[in-house]
Every structure is written in C-alpha cells, then in structure tokens.
Amino acid sequence: MTELLEPRAMGRDLVRRDGVRKVRGTATYAFETPVESPAFCHPLQATVARGRITAVDTTAAEALDGVLAVVTHENAERLASTDDAELAVLQSPEVAFRGQPIGVVVAETSELARQAADLVRVTYDEQPHDSVLSADRGDLYAPEKVNPGYDTDTVQGDVDAELAASAVRVEQTYATAMVHNNPLEPHASTALWDAADGGKLTLWDSTQGVHPDRKAVCSLFGLDLERVQVVCPYVGGGFGSKGTPHANVVLVAMAARALPGRAVKLALTRQQMFTMAGYRTPTIQRMQLGADRDGRIRALALDVVEQTSRIKEFAEQTGVPARMMYTAAARRTTHRLAALDVPVPSWFRAPGECPGMFGPEVAMDELAHALGMDPVELRIRNEPDRDPETGQPWSSRHLVECLREGAERFGWAGRDPRPGVRREDGWLVGTGMASSVYPTMRQAQSTATVRFEDGRYVVEIGAADLGTGAWTVLPQIAADALDADVDDVEVRIGDTRYPIASVAGGSSGTNTWGSAIVEAARQFRGKFGRRPEDGDEAQGSVDQAATDDEHATYAFGAQFVEARVHADTGEVRVPRLLGVFACGRIVNPRTARSQFIGGMTMGLSMALHENSAWDARIGQVANHDLAEYHVTVNADVGDVQAHWIDEHDPYVNAMGIKGIGEIGIVGTAAAVVNAVFHATGVRVRHLPVTLDKILPGLP
Amino acid sequence: MKPFAYARPSDVAEAVREVAAEPNAVFLGGGTNLVDHLKLGVARPDLVVDVRTLTSREITDTGDGGLLVGAAVSNSELAADRRVRERWPVLTQALLAGANGQLRNLATVGGNPLQRTRCVYFQDVTTACNKRAPGSGCSAIGGYTRYHAILGASEQCIATHPSDMAVALTALDAVVHTEGPRGARTIPFGELHRLPGDDPSRDTVLEHGELVTAVELPPLEMARRSTYRKVRDRASYAFALVSVAAAVDLADDGTVRDARVALGGVAHTPWRATRAEEVLRGRRLTDDTARAAAEAELADAVPQPGIDGGNAFKVPLVARTLTAALRILTGREG
Incomplete structure (x- = not known):
C-alpha cells in the first residue's frame, strides 16, 4: 500500500497545454519537421502474396531527373539484426505477403518519388499463398x-x-x-544521417515511444544508443499502431543512410496503412x-x-x-x-x-x-x-x-x-x-529528472503524448509530487534527450511516467528541500512493473x-x-x-x-x-x-x-x-x- | 503520379478543341474524382484541361417551369436553390446525401454525373480491371462485391455508378446540354450513361472532347411530391448500398396517376425503374404495391457472390427501400 499524494493540481480540468499550438497549426508533426531541402521517399511494395523476386528493373525510375536513390534488396545495406522479420526489410528477395515493402525510392519531391516507384519493374516467382482463417484449419497451433x-x-x-x-x-x-488502425496522422518520419563524427541518425518519428523506437533502430542498424536521437513531440493518433516501429521506420532510416547529410521524409499513404502498420x-x-x-x-x-x-x-x-x-x-x-x-x-x-x-x-x-x-x-x-x-x-x-x-x-x-x-x-x-x-499496468522502466531552473521546476522524461493529454496531466502529477503550483512546473517529453520512458501502451503511460516523476520529486525534495537553488537536479525511476504484487x-x-x-x-x-x-x-x-x-x-x-x-x-x-x-x-x-x-x-x-x-x-x-x-x-x-x-x- | 500538361483555355470552344486534339486529354471540373484518380494512377492523362470557369454558374428559369443549370454550378449551390427545394425536393435531397460539405462545394453539376463508376479494384492499379486496363479481367467478380451491381452488369464489369445526384436527375427526365467537336447537342439524362457490355472503359455516351455545358430540369409537377432515400453503411459520407429517387402523382383516392422511380447503387448507370413505374400506375400506394413494383424491376437481377456474403442482400433491400421511400411520399411513417 502506498501513501496517496494529496490531490491539488490532480483532479482539475486544466486545458491542454498543447491545445493552442495544435489549433493554430504550430505544433510540428514528424513529417513537417523543418529541415533544409529534404528529399522524399516512396516505398515499393510486393504485388504477390508469396514468392520470390527474380528481377528488379530500376532503369526507368533512375533515369528520371530528380530521382536520388532506388534502394531494393539488391543494393540495400545489410542490417545488423534480422531477428524481427517484419523489420528485416530489403534483406532478401523473399516475399511473405502482398504489400510487403521491397524497396524505397528517394527523390527531390514526393510526386517524383511516387512516379519513379511506378516505373520500377519487378518480376516474381510467384508461389501459392494461403490466407484464409477458419476454425477448421488443420494447422492451428498453440503459441507459447x-x-x-x-x-x-x-x-x-x-x-x-x-x-x-x-x-x-x-x-x-x-x-x-x-x-486496421487509421490515425489521422499516418505513420510518418523525417530522418537525417549525419556522416561526420562516426555517424549520427536523427529521427523525427510519429511514435508512441521515442526510447523503444530508438532501441529498435539501434538494434537493427547496429548503432550505439548515443548515435541515434528520436524526436516526437506530437502524435496524430497511434492506438497501438505506433507502439512498435514498423517497416516504414526502417525504410526511412535506410534512405537517410543512403543520402548522408540530406534529410529524407517518408509518410505512408492511406492504402499503405493497410499493409505496413499492423x-x-x-x-x-x-x-x-x-x-x-x-x-x-x-x-x-x-x-x-x-x-x-x-x-x-x-x-x-x-x-x-x-x-x-x-x-x-x-x-x-x-x-x-x-x-x-x-x-x-x-x-x-x-x-x-x-x-x-x-x-x-x-x-x-x-x-x-x-x-x-x-x-x-x-x-x-x-x-x-x-x-x-x-x-x-x-x-x-x-x-x-x-x-x-x-x-x-x-x-x-x-x-x-x-x-x-x-x-x-x-x-x-x-x-x-x-x-x-x-x-x-505499469511498465518496468522509466526515469524522470526534476531540475530547478529560473524559479520553475522543469521535469524531463522521454514520454509520448498521443493526443491523450500527457503534456497536461504530467505537470499536474509533478506539481502535487513537488507540492508546487502547477503553473510553476514545465514538463518536457517526446525526445530521447530526456530520460528513458516506456511506450505509451497498455494504458500504462501516466501510471508509469507519473510514478517515475513522483519518485524524482521525492528525491529532489529529499536532497534540496523546499528552497532549491537554480540548477539543482534529481532523478527518480521506476524499475519494476508493479508496486504491489x-x-x-x-x-x-x-x-x-x-x-x-x-x-x-x-x-x-x-x-x-x-x-x-x-x-x-x-x-x-x-x-x-x-x-x-x-x-x-x-x-x-x-x-x-x-x-x-x-x-x-x-x-x-x-x-x-x-x-x-x-x-x-x-x-x-x-x-x-x-x-x-x-x-x-x-x-x-x-x-x-x-x-x-x-x-x-x-x-x-x-x-x-x-x-x-x-x-x-x-x-x-x-x-x-x-x-x-x-x-x-x-x- | 504521372506528369501531365495543364491548360486553362478561355472559352468552351477552345477547351473542346484542345481536348479533341489530344487523345489522352481530360476535362477538369471540381476535381473531386479526377484528382483522386490522378494520385492513384488510375487516370494517366497527358493533358488536363480546366473548364471550371468556362461554363455557366447560373441557374435560370426556362420559362416553362423548368430550370437550366450551368455546368459550373456547384452541388452545394444547386441543393440550396429555393426553386429546386420546392419543385424538385428529390434533387436537393440527393445532392445533400452525397459526399460532405467540402466536396459538395467543389463538385460541379457538369462533372458530378461524369464521375467514374466505383469499384475498389478499379481504384487499385495493382489488380486486374477491364475498365482501367481493357482485357486484363475483372477482379470484382467473386471478390468484394458489396457495392457492386445486381442489374445490367456484364462479365467484363460489375461496377456501380456512385452519383446520388444522377439518380435524381434520371428520375426527373433531366436533359444534358453538351458542346463537342461536332457541335452542340442535347442528351436525355437516362441515355447519358451506358451499361458496361463489352466495353466497360466507357461510362457515358459522350464523345472524346464533348463537354457538358448545362443540365436542364424540365417542369414536372409531380416532383413536388418526391424524395430520395439512400441506404448506406454509415449515417453519412458513404456511397449508397441502394438508393431510390421517387416522385408520385396521386389521385384524391390515393391511386397513383403517374410515378418516376430511379435506383442507385444497383447498376453501372443510374437505373431508371420503368417496370416499377408501370406497376405503380393505377394502383393504390401500399407496401404491397411497392414490393410488387420492386419485384417487377428486379425480375432480371443477378446478385454477385463474394467476400462477406456478396451482394444478394441488395435484392430485398431495393424492395424495402422503395417501400420506405413511397411511405415517405404518402406521409406514412418513414
């Protein structure tokens, strides 16, 4: 049993802190990230439900003025990890479902990328496929x-x-x-591979968790965590479909790495949401x-x-x-x-x-x-x-x-x-x-930092707001945990620069991140009391899935x-x-x-x-x-x-x-x-x- | 999207000349259908000729109780016209049953009836479709047929025409005014669209380069008692599973002196239900009469099997929707 916080800010129907930005259109979503002269991606997709690619002809696509790259299994980089077959794209000529990504075209404009994608000719050795679910199938199995x-x-x-x-x-x-999940904002990213200094990937991605997203990308590309930054201040709906990265994230990262120094953008079309987004x-x-x-x-x-x-x-x-x-x-x-x-x-x-x-x-x-x-x-x-x-x-x-x-x-x-x-x-x-x-549910890992800055409390945690209210409710929790006025609390989320936070999934976000914030606040007050000085900082973490088993x-x-x-x-x-x-x-x-x-x-x-x-x-x-x-x-x-x-x-x-x-x-x-x-x-x-x-x- | 040239001629004659001279040219009206198809790769023109500002945006009295509606009048404007609301309520209702406010503001009277027939496979260039790629086959047959035809289909194509307005105009015996390479002509609305037959690539009888300049609504006294009943899979913003445009002229004793009935969602064209009209004439308007009329009209109906049970439900649904529409016209419960 835990001692419950006294609710002062909690329980109040405060307006959304991000509301005005969204209504005015100044909230920046992943695809809109302002970058210098971005290039645009369009995925190529398999048109057979099962088989093997026998040939890819990219000549006509590459001949178009403004096409920067056509990446397929023939020239794509080898991923460091192919354990997750959904994400191990462009690693082999095998096709496991219709609509599976088999390449990505990068061009000066999105229209051109799409036009070039139309010009890529793919031939297949098509195999019989089976996609009919029924309770009478003889091959039903019990998962572990x-x-x-x-x-x-x-x-x-x-x-x-x-x-x-x-x-x-x-x-x-x-x-x-x-x-099929169809958030208003489709799965979308902007990615930049900075080749200097050993290479660093910045990924502005529409995701339910910047840290889990980064971990997956690092594992796929064999990169240390510090070489990837994932940024996602706003999400136009996720509903679970952005809880784990899908193939589009791998494609945009591959495209970025194929064009070092040039930001690339990829947004799934509505039709692609029905094959790639879960x-x-x-x-x-x-x-x-x-x-x-x-x-x-x-x-x-x-x-x-x-x-x-x-x-x-x-x-x-x-x-x-x-x-x-x-x-x-x-x-x-x-x-x-x-x-x-x-x-x-x-x-x-x-x-x-x-x-x-x-x-x-x-x-x-x-x-x-x-x-x-x-x-x-x-x-x-x-x-x-x-x-x-x-x-x-x-x-x-x-x-x-x-x-x-x-x-x-x-x-x-x-x-x-x-x-x-x-x-x-x-x-x-x-x-x-x-x-x-x-x-x-509470997730087993999240950390928050509380810092006193210019007379205000700044709370940092790499959490995500899917449009659900994290920008607004986390300050309420922090205010009560610190026994401070909610207007004196600023919460920063949506960036792997901030401490690790769990995915916004399983209705666990506020519980998990809030628990980390409460712990950080306790540490902060324990160390610095009620009269902190500028720059005073403390961290608190959640490291187990439940407080009570x-x-x-x-x-x-x-x-x-x-x-x-x-x-x-x-x-x-x-x-x-x-x-x-x-x-x-x-x-x-x-x-x-x-x-x-x-x-x-x-x-x-x-x-x-x-x-x-x-x-x-x-x-x-x-x-x-x-x-x-x-x-x-x-x-x-x-x-x-x-x-x-x-x-x-x-x-x-x-x-x-x-x-x-x-x-x-x-x-x-x-x-x-x-x-x-x-x-x-x-x-x-x-x-x-x-x-x-x-x-x-x-x- | 395939690149194309864009032209904005100064008058109708020039627009007609430009499209007629280029085999792979199309007119652009409101763009609510064409622009989608451009993005999807379904339409791949070399030249797009914008006619939005060339035809009339006026709705004028013809002097005999009818109206002449310029092709550039928007669906919203036509729906809101007081004369239309009073004298042809079926048309206002049909217009407002289509799409949403934003689309209706863009869609034009000239362009809306010319939207392509609708089919998920037509819209997906990775699948076979005789309309899009003649001779490639019809993916819809045996596939997702929920929105497909039960009347007048062929082995080449089973798509349906999606325009609600066109169903009302068919019932109202509207007349289409055109200008083409061979001059101006008028086409009875019921003859504008064509069944797929062996050539589903053509949805209408218009020649290449022939532009709709106006739609004429002839006087029809009985249309004051008319209605459009659309049945769809959600309350708004969906294409019809089945729709009925109906007008009746009732004698004092409740007998039908005359009737106009057209069906949507059942065929490659808006479907004028002449057999149903015949059954209705001279009878009292009851649910039994409505059912008999629907049965007569659907005597040759061929439901399509397919995913999720196919579209056999449309046969009883037409009868039930006609029943509901005629109830509305006689002031019984809706």
Whole structure:
C-alpha cells in the first residue's frame, strides 16, 4: 500500500497545454519537421502474396531527373539484426505477403518519388499463398504465450461436467472483424544521417515511444544508443499502431543512410496503412456458458482462433479477460493461431480485452435472455470477491457500482426485456449493456529528472503524448509530487534527450511516467528541500512493473446503449452511449472524458462499421482506403456520455490512478449488439453489425 | 503520379478543341474524382484541361417551369436553390446525401454525373480491371462485391455508378446540354450513361472532347411530391448500398396517376425503374404495391457472390427501400 499524494493540481480540468499550438497549426508533426531541402521517399511494395523476386528493373525510375536513390534488396545495406522479420526489410528477395515493402525510392519531391516507384519493374516467382482463417484449419497451433506474456491456455475445474450439470446453456460462436488502425496522422518520419563524427541518425518519428523506437533502430542498424536521437513531440493518433516501429521506420532510416547529410521524409499513404502498420487479427470465439436457474455461472469456456503472419508471430490475448471477469465453478480459455501469408498483426486499440469482451459479453446477454433475468442483475450475481484466476484480492473493484450507476443514469429500470416490440416512427428501438475491464499496468522502466531552473521546476522524461493529454496531466502529477503550483512546473517529453520512458501502451503511460516523476520529486525534495537553488537536479525511476504484487489491479466499467434499427432497411443508429467507469483517481476530467468518449466511439465504430474486407484470392484488404473502410463519422454519434465513480485505490501507485486510455472501447460493441437484439430480436454474432445481417430477421 | 500538361483555355470552344486534339486529354471540373484518380494512377492523362470557369454558374428559369443549370454550378449551390427545394425536393435531397460539405462545394453539376463508376479494384492499379486496363479481367467478380451491381452488369464489369445526384436527375427526365467537336447537342439524362457490355472503359455516351455545358430540369409537377432515400453503411459520407429517387402523382383516392422511380447503387448507370413505374400506375400506394413494383424491376437481377456474403442482400433491400421511400411520399411513417 502506498501513501496517496494529496490531490491539488490532480483532479482539475486544466486545458491542454498543447491545445493552442495544435489549433493554430504550430505544433510540428514528424513529417513537417523543418529541415533544409529534404528529399522524399516512396516505398515499393510486393504485388504477390508469396514468392520470390527474380528481377528488379530500376532503369526507368533512375533515369528520371530528380530521382536520388532506388534502394531494393539488391543494393540495400545489410542490417545488423534480422531477428524481427517484419523489420528485416530489403534483406532478401523473399516475399511473405502482398504489400510487403521491397524497396524505397528517394527523390527531390514526393510526386517524383511516387512516379519513379511506378516505373520500377519487378518480376516474381510467384508461389501459392494461403490466407484464409477458419476454425477448421488443420494447422492451428498453440503459441507459447499470448501478448504480452500471458498463458496461452488455462483450465480450472471440469468444464464439461459443469456444463452438463447446468440448467441453462449458451454455446455460440462469435467473431470480430479484421480491423486496421487509421490515425489521422499516418505513420510518418523525417530522418537525417549525419556522416561526420562516426555517424549520427536523427529521427523525427510519429511514435508512441521515442526510447523503444530508438532501441529498435539501434538494434537493427547496429548503432550505439548515443548515435541515434528520436524526436516526437506530437502524435496524430497511434492506438497501438505506433507502439512498435514498423517497416516504414526502417525504410526511412535506410534512405537517410543512403543520402548522408540530406534529410529524407517518408509518410505512408492511406492504402499503405493497410499493409505496413499492423492490424487486429480477425477473431473467432467459441463461447460456452452454463448456469443454474438463479443465474450463477457453473461453466465458462472461451476457445479463440486467430491469425498471425507466417514470418512473425503476434498472438492477441483475446481469451484473457474471461479468466477474471465473473465467477464460474469451472473455466477454460484457449488460443489457437493460424500462421498465414498475411501482413503482420500487432497492437490495436486495447488488444485482447477489446475483442475478448465481445463474445463473452454477448453470451452473457444471451444467457440473461435465456434465464429471463435482467442482464445487469446477471452480472451482479456473478461478481467475484477475489480474482478468479489468481485468487488474489482486488486492489479495488467497483464493477457493481458502475453497473448500478449506469443503469440509474441511463434509465434502465423498468426495461421491458422482450425483443422486437418497440417501434417509433418506423424504427425498432432497443437497449443493451455490457461490462468493461482493463488491467492496470505499469511498465518496468522509466526515469524522470526534476531540475530547478529560473524559479520553475522543469521535469524531463522521454514520454509520448498521443493526443491523450500527457503534456497536461504530467505537470499536474509533478506539481502535487513537488507540492508546487502547477503553473510553476514545465514538463518536457517526446525526445530521447530526456530520460528513458516506456511506450505509451497498455494504458500504462501516466501510471508509469507519473510514478517515475513522483519518485524524482521525492528525491529532489529529499536532497534540496523546499528552497532549491537554480540548477539543482534529481532523478527518480521506476524499475519494476508493479508496486504491489499481492493484489489484482484492474479498472472496470459498464456501458449502456440505445439502438434504433430501421424496420424496412435494417439501418442501425445509436442515439445514446453511456459509460460509467471506475478507474481510480482521475487526473484531469477534461482529458479523461475525451479519452473515454473517444474509446466508446471507437467501440461504436467496431460494432457497426469497421471491417477490412480480406480478398484471399490476391491476399490483400480490398477496401483499403477511408472511403471504403468505414469508421464511425460524426453523423453516427449521438449522445455519448462518460461518467466515473470516485474510486480510491491505495495499492496501484502513489497517484491512485489506473489507466483510462483503452477501457472506453472495451465492451461497447457487445452492448451495441445486445441493444440491436433487444430492438429487433436479431442476434448478430459476427461484427460488424451491418444491415445485411439484420434484414433476414426483420418482418 | 504521372506528369501531365495543364491548360486553362478561355472559352468552351477552345477547351473542346484542345481536348479533341489530344487523345489522352481530360476535362477538369471540381476535381473531386479526377484528382483522386490522378494520385492513384488510375487516370494517366497527358493533358488536363480546366473548364471550371468556362461554363455557366447560373441557374435560370426556362420559362416553362423548368430550370437550366450551368455546368459550373456547384452541388452545394444547386441543393440550396429555393426553386429546386420546392419543385424538385428529390434533387436537393440527393445532392445533400452525397459526399460532405467540402466536396459538395467543389463538385460541379457538369462533372458530378461524369464521375467514374466505383469499384475498389478499379481504384487499385495493382489488380486486374477491364475498365482501367481493357482485357486484363475483372477482379470484382467473386471478390468484394458489396457495392457492386445486381442489374445490367456484364462479365467484363460489375461496377456501380456512385452519383446520388444522377439518380435524381434520371428520375426527373433531366436533359444534358453538351458542346463537342461536332457541335452542340442535347442528351436525355437516362441515355447519358451506358451499361458496361463489352466495353466497360466507357461510362457515358459522350464523345472524346464533348463537354457538358448545362443540365436542364424540365417542369414536372409531380416532383413536388418526391424524395430520395439512400441506404448506406454509415449515417453519412458513404456511397449508397441502394438508393431510390421517387416522385408520385396521386389521385384524391390515393391511386397513383403517374410515378418516376430511379435506383442507385444497383447498376453501372443510374437505373431508371420503368417496370416499377408501370406497376405503380393505377394502383393504390401500399407496401404491397411497392414490393410488387420492386419485384417487377428486379425480375432480371443477378446478385454477385463474394467476400462477406456478396451482394444478394441488395435484392430485398431495393424492395424495402422503395417501400420506405413511397411511405415517405404518402406521409406514412418513414
């Protein structure tokens, strides 16, 4: 247990420190970095899904006036490390998926680079490819671990026996779609290789972590850490896709090294975002729930089938939240993968929890319906007093409070459970709900420096602000840790010049960096007291993943949805989304609300719209632009409300905070599906809920 | 992007001459479709002739209750015109159902109906497409067909025309005014677009160098009772899965004296539903009538199998959307 900081700056809805710069357009993003006469890159991509390059003809491209370099596997530098096959680009003629980078053109203008790329002729020895995911494949395998290190399978008790003894059973298969992150700012970089003095690479990169980015680049190119600087003050959205470097970073660094002294720029096109920037695997979720008549769960099993790429494994931890969410006498979770000729999947908006709270939360709704029980009550009835997986006590768990407050605010009481019986002006109306959860995680390494400078406290840490609010909330934490006025605190982030900080991922950033800042502040006050002198400086670090390993630490939430389905056309509208969350102390209500409603909106998008239509004949996403790959737009979003309960958790960290970046998306899609069922009587188990799936069930 | 020459002639005649003289030349209007295609490498012209300032930006009364709309009038301007809103509400609704505010400010009445048919494979130069590369094959057949045709397609091409405005103009019997190398002519709107047949590379009957100068809206009293019902995969900013432009002339007893119906999202052209109109005439407007009309129109429909279940859902969806549209016109629930 830690002694919680007294919140004075924390808890205030201070405006974003970077807001004005962003609104005025003076915040500089990676591609816009002002450099002298930059050159521009355009990647070359494989047009076969599997095979071997037999020839590359760059003559016509190189003949264009203004083309500076055409780098392919034939002339690219050999990387120092090829352990990560996604990043080991241009190292061999092998092609592992359609769209894989096979070269990069560098030219005086981006238009010219693109024109030259069109002129490069590549011939292949094309081989048969296989990219169809199904639960029936004979080659499914169990990965050693699932992201980021969870057990692949778990078993507690005798699921089959408990299922057989259950009065009511739900046994269904659910599926979530392949989905691609499309931050407004695509993956983009400016890179400069200064050949003098042994060579130094400066990389302005859009990344969720300058230090992890630098480490990866150094490892790939065999460079010492001090020879690479990564700079990233602002990120136009990441959502996990910028949590690890992708091939574009390797290409731009190669291009820079091919043109010493000349800055080069590379931004992925929207279409390239569908092959190079990671994505969420489609998931197939076989769910079994068995319960007594009174709603107590006896058996809970979730068997997940997903894909990864043939060249690099990413195993989404979809089955993990089912291990701890509800009580069950017996429980099983499994993950099986198919390694396919597909681009490499990666982190995407709450990996694991987000898809993993779809099947189970829809199944809970189906169970409630089968039992004739209110779905809120069913969840309350299966509330565990300890973590069912580990037996640990909760550091805090206020799911029931979220459910009750959400039901109250939404107007759930008196809900007629019958599906398909409410019609208003041609629209069928229904409501639904689901629970949310997200683990409270801290990364094992971050350091902050506190320095007294010109009467102010300067805090430096190589953290990242993805647009989520780090520029604003870290000063609030530092102010309280130093017992200083927040206006007297300046925080500097987004540069490897500042001390090491962990990736902004797993909703762990504020927790981890904040903990380092608190420690640095303690060191500072311990050394210099309350009257420091100019230049006084102290560091503090986080060097373990948790302050407390005796408790299960999670944030919880409940989401309520009103859905309307047009009785003729099956169009779905969601006029109301309401979430209540229990996430420890909220550092800044303004940025927090923005994160919650952003997450919920992404959940709506997952529920109704997002779907990468995979064309297995050619091995690519057919609808690979934002005209065809639909994300929720303003007109789809009605009244979205995020509320939170005042949660005191003395175990998580000195700030008493849990992560809030991802929980908003968890459970939303299930709540939408459940509301659509209540409206129409049609249960859609495969996302997204498009009208073609509803029409056959409408009168 | 392939480099091209850019010309800005001073009048229509010169623009026509310049494009006619260069086999690989194109007109540039609002650019909302062409500029995308230039970037994607789908359009690879040698010469781009900018006509945005050459044709009229006026909407004038023709004296018989109709309007003559200059080709350079923007979609936004046309949608906002009081006469259009009152006398042809289906057109305003169709315009506002398309794209977004920024695009509608750029898009022109002359250019919007001439946007290319839409297909993810047409837009991806790494895939086979008979429209883009004649003879290379059709990647859409058996592929991602959600937005593709169920009527009038060929083995060469199953793409659909994406313009919402064009669906309304088809229902309204609009007339296209053009100037070309062989002089001026008028083309009934319903004859402007063509089915793919053996030559999907051509979307319209316009000759090379023929420029749309105006679109004429003839008087149509029944259009005061008209509507555009668009069904799409999200609430805004998406192409139609299916759309219906409909106008009816109802007798006092509710019998349909006359009707105009056109469909979007179902064919290589905006689809005038003459069979449906025939069924509607003389009947009372009920849901059953609407279904019968749709069934008559879709008697020859051929759904396309494909990814995520293909597009067979469009057959019932047309009937349901027509039902919904006709309900709106009779003041029943929407």
